[in-house]
Structures are given as C-alpha cells and as structure tokens.
Amino acid sequence: MDLMELFFTSLGAAVVVYYGVKLLLFSKMLYPKKWFPLPKCFFTFMGEWAVVTGASEGIGRAYAFALAEQGMNVVIMSRTKVTLDQVAKDIRDATGQTVKVVVTDFTKENVFSEVEDQLKDLNIGVLVNNVGMLPSFIPCKFLESTELDQTITRMINCNVKTIVRMCKIILPGMVNRGKGVIVNISSGIASFPCPLYSLYSASKVFVERFSQGLQAEYKDKGIIVQAVAPFGVSTRMAGFQPTNMLTLSPEDFVKSSLQYLRAGDKIHGSICHTVLGWLLQCIPLKILCADSMQNGLHDYVKNKLQSKYTPPHEVQVLKVQHINNLE
Incomplete structure (x- = not known):
C-alpha cells in the first residue's frame, strides 16, 4: 500500500512539474x-x-516589408514579375531600401542555378523560405487530387525541394561569416495528421x-x-478570411x-496561435x-468559397482544383 501511495504521489508531482514548466x-x-x-x-x-x-503577396510580402523597415535591402522572389515589381516599388517608396527582383517558378525543375547566379556576391543575413502551394484549394482525399502525378511533383518541388536548395545556396555564406537567420514557414496543421490535406501537411x-x-x-x-508554423492568416491560401483574434x-x-x-527552433508566431496549437494537441x-x-471540413471550406465573390482568375483555378499558391 505504501508503494502504491508513493507511486501516485510521484506521478502527481511529475504532472505538476510538467504543467508548471509549460x-x-x-x-x-x-x-x-x-x-x-x-x-x-x-x-x-x-x-x-x-x-x-x-514575396509577391501575403506572408512573404509582409516579411519583405518588415525586414526593409529594419534597414535591410531585400531580394524578393516569386513567379509573377508584374506583382513583384509593384511590391518592390512599394517597399522602396516606404523604406528607401534597395530591392532586387528575382522572377522564378519554384514548382519547376532546374531553376536554382539561375537563382544562385542572381544571389552571388550578396551579403545575405536573413533568408525567409515562405513559398508554398496547396494541391487543391478545396480539401480532398489524396487520390482525388486533379492531375495527381503532376501535383505530387509540383508540391515536392515547391514545398520541400525549394527550402533545401535555398539553404544550400545561402547557408555557406552565413557559416563563413558566423551569423545569419533562416526562417522557414511551416503550418500549424503539421502538428497533427490532417486528412484531406495529407500531402500539404506532410510537406510542412x-x-x-x-x-x-x-x-x-x-x-x-x-x-x-527557426520553423514558424502559423494557423489562420488572412492570405490567398486561406481564402482571404476576415481577420479576428485567431485569423491575423x-x-x-x-x-x-x-x-x-x-x-x-519552432514557434507558432503569436500568442493566439500558440494556445490554439496546445489545445489541438489535447484533442x-x-x-x-x-x-x-x-x-465537416470539406463542406465548411466549400461553402466559404461559394458564399463570397471570387475573382475570375481564381474561378479558373478552382475549376481545376489545383492552386499554385506561391505566397
């Protein structure tokens, strides 16, 4: 009886210490x-x-602006030159910093030799690996993805290969100088298995x-x-949801x-997302x-999309259910 009492006392103390630390x-x-x-x-x-x-929109654009406001020159990278040029102008006008535009499509093969040439000889102190894509805007099962073979290749190129190759290009310079920051954008749904977004969550x-x-x-x-794993942020990938306490x-x-x-080495990026992450891990x-x-998730996202105005370009994308959302 004394042994059982000691066991439960020790267990209770361990639980108290664990949650005290948290x-x-x-x-x-x-x-x-x-x-x-x-x-x-x-x-x-x-x-x-x-x-x-x-960096053409969303989280990437916001990082580019924030780092320029801190006094850094910025290289912004995405696939749409017109949008990047406008972002570059906005940053220059607002901060006075130098902005270099590099147009590239990270879903494609063999783009990194050109990227490396564009970044050569730059003293790069911060890398933000933000680019990413969803296989389908409306959540669906793995085998139901449109053009599955092509989707797999593009997803791995964009969400997995890009982060590794960008680190391979930029990390050696940081090591030589003995300083640097690399921020890799993950997702809150990487914290648990996420059916209907299986490929996306696995990449994160x-x-x-x-x-x-x-x-x-x-x-x-x-x-x-550092890996940054946000939950709700009002971007194109999230359907531009209205901002509130959880959707920033x-x-x-x-x-x-x-x-x-x-x-x-991993954060959720805000207090509300940190709390949400802990709560979800308890379910x-x-x-x-x-x-x-x-x-419920499928119906919720589908109804949200149908209940709001969708620009013509997005309508075409949704028809093929294959968004290349390079934020």
Missing part, C-alpha cells in the same frame, strides 16, 4: 521583448541583404524537421534557424513572429481524423 514557457511568450530581446540593429548586423521567397512536417535539424547542426556557428493579417502575424526569433487523433470531421 505554464512558465507560456508566460515567457506573453513578454517577448523581455525574454527574447533583439538588439536595435540585430537584422542589419546579420547582413546587408534579406532574401524572401514567395518536413519543413519543421529540416529546420530543427539545421538549428542543432549550426547553432554553434551563430546561426538561428499577414502584417500583424509577421510583426509578432519576428519578436520570437530567439524563442526556439484525441480519433476525433481529428474522424469521417465526420473530414466531411
């Missing part, structure tokens, strides 16, 4: 400027240039594990590598996430993966 970590997230302070010239100390992929798991591995390998070189604007999300650069997987949840 509460302490959460309290730190409430005061990032106190617990994870960044010097005033932190970003410009890292290097003269920042490189942002998928790769982003997290690759980032965490790089951080362990190169942190002693003075380099910060790209600008607000980026401003928040940059405050947590020293908070670890049994049987519930999250139930058929009723899958059907």
